[in-house]
Amino acid sequence: MEHWSVEDYKNYADGKKIKSKYRANKVSIDGHTFDSKKEADYYCELKFRLQAKEINGFCLQPTFILAPGLKYKADFIVFHKDNSTEVIDVKGFRTKEYIAKKKVFEDKFNLKITEL
Secondary structure (H helix, E strand, O other), X not given: OOOOXXXXXXXXXXXXXXXXXXXXXXXXXXXXXXXXXXXXXXXXXXXXXXXXXXXXXXXXXXXXXXXXXEEEEOOEEEEEOOOOXXXXXXXXXXXXXXXXXXXXXXXXXXXXXXXX
């Protein structure tokens, strides 16, 4: 059950939009909905870097199977010119669940997650 702040309840009662749990606003660009402006801004940066041929490409929200019934969804994978890949997670807040999944991911795939 989610708990609302007094401000959230007043906004709800007044018919105003309720802010998300971590105070991030969803943003839509190019038909993709991002959890925060920070994540959307990074997407725009990646598009620019791809157009400038600084990177080979990128993928949005790749999902990794950590164990049966346990998945980790990153925000991006970036494919660099040197043929390396970078897993990116744009974070405003590090939850306990994320920290646990990050450790399992890094141990299983021998890759580091870059947090922005």
